[in-house]
Amino acid sequence: MDRTPADRPDHPSAAERFNEDQATYAVKGSGAPDLEAGVAAIRNILKTLPARPGVYRMQDSRGDVLYVGKARTLRSRVNSYTQVARLPKRLQRMVAQTRSMTIVTTRTEAEALLLEAQLIKRFRPAYNVLLRDDKSFPFILLREDHPFPRVQKHRGARNVKRGHYYGPFASAGSVTRTLNALQKLFLLRSCSDSFFSNRSRPCLLYQIRRCSAPCVGRIAEADYAELVEDAKAFLAGKSTGVQARLGRQMAEAAEAQDYELAAVYRDRLRALTYIQGSQTVHAEGLGDGDIFALACKAGAMCIQAFFIRGGQNWGHRAFFPAHTNDVPEAEVLSSFLVQFYEDMPPPRRILVDRALADRELLEEALCERSGHKVSIDQPRRGSRARLIEQARRNAEEALERRMAETTSQAKVLRELADTFELPDVPKRIEVYDNSHIMGTNPTGAMIVAGPEGFRKNNYRKFNIKRLETQPGDDFAMMREVLERRFARLEKEDPDRASGEWPDLLIIDGGKGQLSAACEMMENAGVHDIPVIAVSKGPDRTAGRETFHLPGGRELTLPPNSALLFYLQRLRDEAHRFAIGTHRAKRSKSLTTSTLDEVPGIGPNRKRALLMHFGTARAVKGAALDDLERAPGISKAMARQLYDYFHPRG
Template sequence: MTDTDTQTPKTGYACIAGYLRTLDSSPGVYRMLDAESRVLYVGKARNLKARVGSYSRPSPQHSRRITQMIRETSAMMFLTTRTETEALLLEQNLIKQLKPRYNVLLRDDKSFPNILVTTAHDYPQIKKHRGAKKEKGDYYGPFAGAGAVNRTLNQLQRVFLLRNCSDQDFETRTRPCLQYQIKRCSAPCVGHISAEDYGRSVQDAQSFLQGRTKGIQQKLASEMNAASADMEFERAAALRDRIKALTQVQSTQGINPQTVEEADVMALHIDGGQACVQVFFIRAGQNWGNHDYYPRVSGEEDPSEVMEAFVGQLYSDREPPRALILSHGLDNGDLMAQALSERLGRKVEILVPQRGEKAELVQGALRNARESLARKMSETATQAKLLRGVGEAFDLPQTPKRIEVYDNSHIQGAHAVGAMVVVGPDGFEKNQYRKFNIRGDQLTPGDDFGMMKEVLTRRFQRLLKEDPERTTGTWPDLLLIDGGAGQVSAVREIMEDLGVGDIAMVGVAKGIDRDAGKEEFHRTGKTVMALRHNDPVLYFIQRMRDEVHRFAIGTHRAKRSKAISATPLDEVAGVGAGRKRALLAHFGSAKAVARANVSDLQAVEGISQNMAQKIYDFFHASG
């Protein structure tokens, strides 16, 4: 790859035309930048010179969006690549990384959960897994969300009675847990089932997850009939319950396709300048749920442009299925299929069906996309009205586009955390939430003022460093904090010391009798105010306050739980989670590990002589 970045004082068409003499017909990626070097647009081209040339002069083919983008362009950057496929992949990665204003942008970028059947244990565990597939085992997915995974896991446990406990819990069990009592586990931890029988159940569960359900039901029915004939009525009843649970799993999955084994079905609907893409996940011939996305669009793009950008960004860091079944074709469908095939290491088909079952699947996804976008637009209109109401209630100069709400959580100063939630035109923006582990060693336990000072100082020092010009939309228009006049005065002083005292701030106090609905609102230099008890804006503020409180409490509990489960072994270099589990399972406690000699430590699986010596030295260094 080569990188060219030539500066020119011109803007618009003249600026772009100035680059043509330095370009050739190589494939590559180009970036358009404004006068402040912010990336406006990222695009790819089979022929860079031809593509850039199309922007160097006015054209009736240019939409208002493209014309405005050209007008703002003050500089360009270029990366040449060996192939157009490489350019396509690079383009999508840069779009996700830089989030240019004029590109179609996939805003929801969370990972999807899988079901993991572990293979590193004699009695495999079945559990939900999200993230990198580092743990040894067989992965099944993706599922559309945690709800779809949890429902499937629940039913699988009822049918196949597989354990979901950790290896550490398994090793230390002396009697069956509640899962056994409610018939969700066969209790292999205490020997209620042999390794061979448990292994067969694991194989059946994996067969189900691979779509081979008919054979499993026939096998269970045969076993039930045999048990009944042998007058083993209790076993026959248990098998009957498992067959019933398996039938229920299949019914809750909805309509399962007959001719599609593995695919993502995607349908796009655009209305009123907004877009929704509905994705159905088909794996092993089963419907594993659906998820709706709302990519950022201007409303002027062709559906093929939106769909191509969505597909490229969705699979930039995910493994694609064998087939994509789409409602709209892509501008570069063959190129996208080639790029995804190279990434997967096997052929990926991109289909736009016109008839048959695949077309019916697309129509079902399209119906869901229309309904989801209608709900979203309704919610957005309501949200916009509430934000306007907040601006009017607190006499803000303009309607806030970003509200940040802060709270602290601790128990007598211990495990203290700060929390920030963000509210904008699309409601609660959970990917913008932030937690702050309180670091102040000099703080008095329970000093809420001190904790809030630390949180806000860290928050705004970072903003001042990353975006001093306030151009990225990450600066708040309004701060909501929990507290009355004293808290507001203290926070205002902090903000002015940081040089950001112009940001509006409101303190929300509990009010008379500390009842919801009687909140008082404190602002610097203004009298205390209240909102009428049935005002929608008051309910909106209560929801924001409750959400930040929920987030703060959850963060605090997680920190406290981690501290409770911490042991001195966490500080031993080279002792990770696996060795820690092995040591605790062998000795029973960290205190017993500390008392062990080198030969005893070396007897633990995974602990070498050098590691045993290192652990021994750690606990006996002061002796």
């Protein structure tokens, strides 16, 4: 077997973690998806497998990853897939589709567990439990690259800006509430450095006692540093000490008859007391910890998470992992945890509502990732058991809501199929809209919806190419967007095996947009995807939409119809996404100029040219002699600039 570097994990941390003792093996097979062919493909590789820890990927005849697993002993684990009678139906289907395997050995089973989580998030295999909602969590960043540190919301990598990161918070709302509390309590600035450096008088935040106005010298640097230390103590859960200090300062100010200052301390003390009393989850004594509880009903599962930092509740969130059919609940929770902490710093303590068979292995892996000890506990009594019970109740309620929404959604989709005579209930609906102002900055947008709701990871935006589309021509814009969309589908998935092909297209527009869409699909040879265009009623009144179908048919729906409300939601979401994309493009265009496109013109030369000529248009129309006289512009650069704007025919 040959070593295959291309099959190694491309995650930087994985590259550091695995050294020269790693190896990759593969075996190829062919034939129809059946158990015999799958077992034969697996047996072919067993002879070469070492009795070492590692990760294996099972792939189908197209090379798509079906499953990623880790093993303490690769040979024994992979051999278990050849004993088909002992496998559950789910894994039997997987073996029947398997035609190749890729193996990566590791030094320890903990390393294999971490690599498994990386590969699951990368390939999203059809037979692994998947953490669906894996978007990044917000943090609070207290910057330390300025004499007067700034407090701000932060998402993404936590090593980009120097400072202290506090989190994760469950949602942007949780961060906003905490930031508001920090501003009320500690009067820290939240403005950008450029805004800070250009102030000549305090802003509104100072007037409403949300900032101490360090930008105009209303507070000394040493006093501001004391506020920063108080904020750090508060975020670290030491609010009792902060409360005592505020009370002492209030009493001292009152004794000195500085009643205005005493009132400021009083207001801050009230804000702190309010925050302490508004916690819906009380976790005194827990310090930093995450709490997880799982609920299961009718094959669906929900995992509720509480985030506790410094004994304070920093929010909670419900997760609904995918591909959980026939998977034991404890195994689902274990797989969820390792994926959840794949790019999230784990706290020192994790509380779960059930025993995990691989608890010690999880602790070892998370300890290796975080650099500190991590314990996973199942409390059975006391305040921590009550926290687990509260998380379990939240999980059950969230699952009930989810199932009710899913049932309602399924009913609406069935009505959609019946009303518009679709061949089947659509599993993937794509909605298209365009946005522009007088033909400028034209953009196209596609949103995706299905039985589970909006699939925001599948949203796409299209920059309309002006050379191909007449400015302001909505029909041509729609045609271009669909041409590019289906050309990509034909290239990437000609067999329609990935589930990325839509079952229904909805176009925001009338007969013209529908005709443009149908013409494009006819030219592309796509004849089996239904298309609906939605136009607003008289005076653009919501509730009086007309639905246009190929062949000139039109439909209207009753004003109180659940299906009408659903289609309006789809149309409005596409419109929102298109408008947002257009605004972002327009904002970017306002800060750029034609000089940005000239090779060799950097920020300094651009600034010098604009200072000398006044506008980019004046630079474009300048004679060669005028360009040569501009400060900082050599004769060669002037010639290059002139030739760029006046190409020789």
